[in-house]
Amino acid sequence: MLAGGFDPALTERAKMEIDMGVAPLPPEELRERVSGARDPKSFDLSGAATVDEWTRALAAIGKKWGDFQTIVDFGCGCGRAIRHLRSKMDPAAQTLIGLDPDAEAIDWVVRNLDAIGYVLSDLPPASMPDNSADLIVSHSVFTHLPEDVQHAWLGELRRLLKPGGVLITTVHGDHAFRSYYNDVIRAGQPETAQVLMNAMNAEGFLYIKGRTAAEAALPEYYGAAFHKIKYVHETWSRYFNLLAWFPRFALNLQDTLVLQKSTT
Numbered sequence: 062m063l064a065g066g067f068d069p070a071l072t073e074r075a076k077m078e079i080d081m082g083v084a085p086l087p088p089e090e091l092r093e094r095v096s097g098a099r100d101p102k103s104f105d106l107s108g109a110a111t112v113d114e115w116t117r118a119l120a121a122i123g124k125k126w127g128d129f130q131t132i133v134d135f136g137c138g139c140g141r142a143i144r145h146l147r148s149k150m151d152p153a154a155q156t157l158i159g160l161d162p163d164a165e166a167i168d169w170v171v172r173n174l175d176a177i178g179y180v181l182s183d184l185p186p187a188s189m190p191d192n193s194a195d196l197i198v199s200h201s202v203f204t205h206l207p208e209d210v211q212h213a214w215l216g217e218l219r220r221l222l223k224p225g226g227v228l229i230t231t232v233h234g235d236h237a238f239r240s241y242y243n244d245v246i247r248a249g250q251p252e253t254a255q256v257l258m259n260a261m262n263a264e265g266f267l268y269i270k271g272r273t274a275a276e277a278a279l280p281e282y283y284g285a286a287f288h289k290i291k292y293v294h295e296t297w298s299r300y301f302n303l304l305a306w307f308p309r310f311a312l313n314l315q316d317t318l319v320l321q322k323s324t325t
């Protein structure tokens with residue numbers, strides 16, 4: 062298994078892309094819903110950085126965007142990454158599909174970006190056939206789902222991928238958990254922080270329910286989920302082979318995982 066770290070150079074590359082004005086910006090309430098911020102520059106920068114991270118994660122397994130015909134962004138929101146992903150693709154040879162339960166966000170993506178978009182229900186199925194995707198990318202979706210919903214979508218993504226197809230996704234790993242734990246202590250709740258730490262160590266998975274005001278349009282169960290890599294190894298292996306794990310690789314906070322559907 063591979064492992065890596067955050068490369069500050071990607072920020073410079075991302076900035077260059079932004080200066081080129083790659084695509085229209087979604088309205089600020091849609092931006093805030095996925096990133097917690099209304100600032101257009103940080104929305105733009107984080108989207109470009111995410112695509113840059115995916116490019117490097119693919120390179121780590123010897124792949125590039127051109128190797129995949131049908132590419133799906135699972136939980137694409139209002140297209141923060143799709144805005145930058147389009148320039149990596151050949152529209153004549155490749156198809157880009159965004160999936161999200163946020164109908165308003167998908168509507169914006171379909172009207173403003175050259176992508177197909179499908180609105181999801183909170184739970185599977187997605188309206189796509191079995192074995193229809195070559196690559197699924199997904200930033201910060203499993204970081205928000207309770208365990209039963211996580212399992213439902215892992216099974217569904219497995220159904221959508223062709224045998225040998227690749228999934229790149231993120232989890233809140235040890236770094237993100239430590240940062241959350243410190244926030245709880247700073248909020249004057251050390252006992253709660255200890256309970257959370259004990260649960261995380263015992264289960265390897267922790268889900269805390271709760272939406273911000275900006276997230277009120279998202280599914281009722283939306284919250285914060287944390288994963289230990291041991292849990293991913295043991296639990297996600299029923300769906301995928303774990304090819305690579307990059308701690309704190311996604312926007313300097315989340316862990317990036319590269320997984321593959323077996324060919325048999």
Ligand SMILES: C[S@@+](CC[C@H](N)C(=O)[O-])C[C@H]1O[C@@H](n2cnc3c(N)ncnc32)[C@H](O)[C@@H]1O
Nearest residue numbers: 095136137138141161162163183200201202280
């Ligand atoms: C933090 S946002 C990330 C959005 C996008 N990937 C990005 O980086 O901007 C999480 C996304 O997960 C979506 N989501 C929430 N529940 C979901 C579910 N059950 N299945 C798929 N996506 C879900 C939300 O609508 C939201 O767009």
